[in-house]
Amino acid sequence: xxxxxxxxxxxxxxxxxxxxxxxxxxxxxxxxxxxxxxxxxxxxxxxxxxxxxxxxxxxxxxxxxxxxxxxxxxxxxxxxxxxxxxxxxxxxxxxxxxxxxxxxxxxxxxxxxxxxxxxxxxxxxxxxxxxxxxxxxxxxxxxxxxxxxxxxxxxxxxxxxxxxxxxxxxxxxxxxxxxxxxx
Amino acid sequence: xxxxxxxxxxxxxxxxxxxxxxxxxxxxxxxxxxxxxxxxxxxxxxxxxxxxxxxxxxxxxxxxxxxxxxxxxxxxxxxxxxxxxxxxxxxxxxxxxxxxxxxxxxxxxxxxxxxxxxxxxxxxxxxxxxxxxxxxxxxxxxxxxxxxxxxxxxxxxxxxxxxxxxxxxxxxxxxxxxxxxxxxxxxxxxxxxxxxxxxxxxx
Amino acid sequence: xxxxxxxxxxxxxxxxxxxxxxxxxxxxxxxxxxxxxxxxxxxxxxxxxxxxxxxxxxxxxxxxxxxxxxxxxxxxxxxxxxxxxxxxxxxxxxxxxxxxxxxxxxxxxxxxxxxxxxxxxxxxxxxxxxxxxxxxxxxxxxxxxxxxxxxxxxxxxxxxxxxxxxxxxxxxxxxxxxxxxxxxxxxxxxxxxxxxxxxxxxxxxxxxxxxxxxxxxxxx
Numbered sequence: 001x002x003x004x005x006x007x008x009x010x011x012x013x014x015x016x017x018x019x020x021x022x023x024x025x026x027x028x029x030x031x032x033x034x035x036x037x038x039x040x041x042x043x044x045x046x047x048x049x050x051x052x053x054x055x056x057x058x059x060x061x062x063x064x065x066x067x068x069x070x071x072x073x074x075x076x077x078x079x080x081x082x083x084x085x086x087x088x089x090x091x092x093x094x095x096x097x098x099x100x101x102x103x104x105x106x107x108x109x110x111x112x113x114x115x116x117x118x119x120x121x122x123x124x125x126x127x128x129x130x131x132x133x134x135x136x137x138x139x140x141x142x143x144x145x146x147x148x149x150x151x152x153x154x155x156x157x158x159x160x161x162x163x164x165x166x167x168x169x170x171x172x173x174x175x176x177x178x179x180x181x182x183x
Numbered sequence: 184x185x186x187x188x189x190x191x192x193x194x195x196x197x198x199x200x201x202x203x204x205x206x207x208x209x210x211x212x213x214x215x216x217x218x219x220x221x222x223x224x225x226x227x228x229x230x231x232x233x234x235x236x237x238x239x240x241x242x243x244x245x246x247x248x249x250x251x252x253x254x255x256x257x258x259x260x261x262x263x264x265x266x267x268x269x270x271x272x273x274x275x276x277x278x279x280x281x282x283x284x285x286x287x288x289x290x291x292x293x294x295x296x297x298x299x300x301x302x303x304x305x306x307x308x309x310x311x312x313x314x315x316x317x318x319x320x321x322x323x324x325x326x327x328x329x330x331x332x333x334x335x336x337x338x339x340x341x342x343x344x345x346x347x348x349x350x351x352x353x354x355x356x357x358x359x360x361x362x363x364x365x366x367x368x369x370x371x372x373x374x375x376x377x378x379x380x381x382x383x384x385x386x
Numbered sequence: 387x388x389x390x391x392x393x394x395x396x397x398x399x400x401x402x403x404x405x406x407x408x409x410x411x412x413x414x415x416x417x418x419x420x421x422x423x424x425x426x427x428x429x430x431x432x433x434x435x436x437x438x439x440x441x442x443x444x445x446x447x448x449x450x451x452x453x454x455x456x457x458x459x460x461x462x463x464x465x466x467x468x469x470x471x472x473x474x475x476x477x478x479x480x481x482x483x484x485x486x487x488x489x490x491x492x493x494x495x496x497x498x499x500x501x502x503x504x505x506x507x508x509x510x511x512x513x514x515x516x517x518x519x520x521x522x523x524x525x526x527x528x529x530x531x532x533x534x535x536x537x538x539x540x541x542x543x544x545x546x547x548x549x550x551x552x553x554x555x556x557x558x559x560x561x562x563x564x565x566x567x568x569x570x571x572x573x574x575x576x577x578x579x580x581x582x583x584x585x586x587x588x589x590x591x592x593x594x595x596x597x598x599x600x601x602x603x604x605x606x
Contacts, residue, residue: 120457
């Protein structure tokens with residue numbers, strides 16, 4: 001595999017794929033899968049379901065790559081596809097038919113106090129995040145976990161920036177309240 | 184119902200317009216909590232999707248006819264959207280009633296007992312068990328049956344009235360939530376349990 | 387009185403013994419002391435212990451590593467504490483029953499906001515409130531507004547609808563949405579018909595005949 005491709009700008013990778021170089025799409029996957037998987041996991045609450053959603057999103061992105069209007073904004077386009085997929089899944093639940101397989105990996109398997117404390121904190125934050133509505137959850141994760149700017153968030157969600165700012169504010173408040181309730 | 188909003192300077196600090204030391208200790212603590220939450224959530228996930236995605240891309244896309252056939256063959260969970268879960272259970276039970284019962288006496292029910300019905304589709308599975316807080320999460324005490332080998336597994340279980348969490352255990356190794364259950368709850372281990380509320384049979 | 391105190395003292399170490407024996411062999415050995423300690427803490431605070439034991443057994447059954455099991459049990463203990471505080475705030479006189487603490491913890495886990503749980507608890511001065519809280523949580527899980535959902539269930543309670551029939555009130559509202567109404571319309575439609583509620587689902591005779599109790603656990 002051509003390692004040099006890892007440094008090519010998105011616009012050029014997209015051009016190569018559209019010109020027929022299917023293998024070049026692997027650069028796209030490698031470059032964005034961690035962020036997209038993390039985003040989907042936080043939205044859907046399950047790593048396995050998120051992996052399905054993101055993998056399907058990548059396949060969809062490949063098949064519709066020509067419709068990515070601005071290849072320089074590939075990242076926001078991909079987040080948009082994943083965000084929409086998560087929205088559909090959350091709206092359908094609990095009627096979705098998705099099996100879960102492996103146990104989730106944890107960062108530190110050794111039995112010591114720091115690992116327990118960290119695991120406890122993460123579990124509490126996950127639980128608090130799950131209490132937020134999907135819109136607030138999406139706003140908090142895109143802003144504070146994925147680090148998108150408000151302009152990028154507008155491109156991902158289709159919402160206007162003032163509305164997104166309000167959503168992020170409400171999400172922060174809701175998350176603080178939920179964290180306090182779990183203390 | 185209204186809530187007192189939080190100190191707006193917390194938002195200013197998080198949006199970058201205000202220095203931390205301009206905040207009250209309480210507000211600073213709130214800012215730190217949110218930032219810590221974001222850091223914890225930002226842990227990168229393990230594993231790569233590259234192989235899976237590239238394999239799917241390289242497979243030729245199915246023709247329209249193939250896609251239609253696949254759609255017709257796949258059981259659509261989505262059709263259940265307009266039918267409540269209990270009537271599905273009733274439909275399944277009605278179908279089961281046509282099949283001759285074993286001839287044994289039905290169990291006598293106590294005052295505080297009810298029936299939980301479980302139905303799931305696992306074509307190709309060798310065994311399916313329900314495991315949950317009604318059997319101390321012990322596999323093997325509540326098997327589902329698929330007598331006609333159509334991949335639809337069922338069980339009707341007598342349980343004390345109450346609320347329980349559970350999952351299916353397929354082939355003794357795969358944990359799968361019951362997606363027909365209308366109630367789901369986080370299991371605190373990164374997955375979701377299904378929830379069943381057993382109602383008294385005698386009332 | 388003294389006899390009762392003596393019996394209580396005798397029962398405590400016996401109860402502790404049985405928790406350990408339930409955990410051993412089913413939960414990773416590394417987690418057993420910590421979980422045992424958390425269970426004792428809960429017992430000492432007058433909180434229910436069974437939810438904690440169940441969570442540990444669940445983790446063991448699912449093959450979860452020890453630190454994560456301990457973290458989950460710790461989280462559950464915090465939730466039980468929060469549940470009890472809520473019950474006291476809502477007007478229940480201490481000591482609140484273990485069953486009610488578990489019920490309120492359930493409601494919070496299913497995503498009901500605390501003020502809504504307090505309202506429902508206050509509307510039903512005496513336990514059990516499990517069905518009422520689950521009925522509200524069912525509506526919230528179907529994206530109904532939490533306060534409006536509580537309004538409907540409290541209205542049903544005030545009109546004499548009791549216990550698990552409240553679940554049928556929620557089911558009726560969900561059906562209205564499936565038939566095409568908006569959520570506010572659905573709540574209003576069901577409310578207008580109170581105290582009439584669609585009949586509770588009854589398992590078919592075939593199901594009742596087939597129903598079996600769980601097999602006993604295999605001997606150790």
